[in-house]
Amino acid sequence: MSLDFMQRVSDFLNQANRHEPFEIPLLPLKTVLFPGGKLPLKIFEPRYMEMAATCLADKKNFGICLIQSGEETGEQAHHADTGCLADIIDWDMPQLGVLNIQTFGGQRFHIENTHIEPNGLIVARAVLIAPELPQPILAKHQACAAVLKQLIEHLGVERFMLPLKYDDTVWVSYRLAELLPLKLSVRQNMLEMNDCQVRIEILHVFLTQQGLLS
Secondary structure (H helix, E strand, C coil): CCCHHHHHHHHHHHHHCCCCCCEEEEECCCCCCCCCCCCCEEEEHHHHHHHHHHHHCCCCCCEEEEEEEECCCCCCEEEECCCCCCEEEEEEEEEEEEEEEEEEEEEEEEEEEEEECCCCCEEEEECCCCCCCEEECCCHHHHHHHHHHHHHHHHHHHCCCCCCCCCEEHHHCCCCCCCCCHHHHHHHHHHHHHCHHHHHHHHHHHHHHCCCCC
16 A cells, blocks of 8 residues: 655655754664665564554654564664665565555664563664765766666566666665675675765675675
């Protein structure tokens, strides 16, 4: 069931100007969501079903953080202090008790502290991290954008949010960081970096080491 995506974009733009701490529910996962990325999720735990229902009803987002120790279900896991806002842009309930959602990565945030709700949901007090401004791809990194284009064409353009910004270093570096076979700890470091030129240079070295660039 498609939602009003433009309203979601407006909400993200409003949040971009919010500098004071705010509260947000967290969904710790063994993955890293990057700004501008799409991430499909299957939800079945009651605490997260309730969270998703509230987000849909109130047109709010939630936060995704990488699990650093522990599991996605059951006992509380230890998670990273930097995460990414997730907005639900599409959902479906194929069977009772199972909710499929499509999420879109918004702005990054840093957690100051957390508390646990009675239902086991983690709620964070966090502050937003300023988004990186678009930067043109340097000539030496054009090959990175070419590799990304091949990956996206192989996986299917429908898996990505349009437009595809192959001329933007920020967008290219985020997409490569989420697609390349990197350790989760490395992906988290990529998320926490505030310099896209450093990020894409590291990815350029990785692609060269893997024999994908000359």
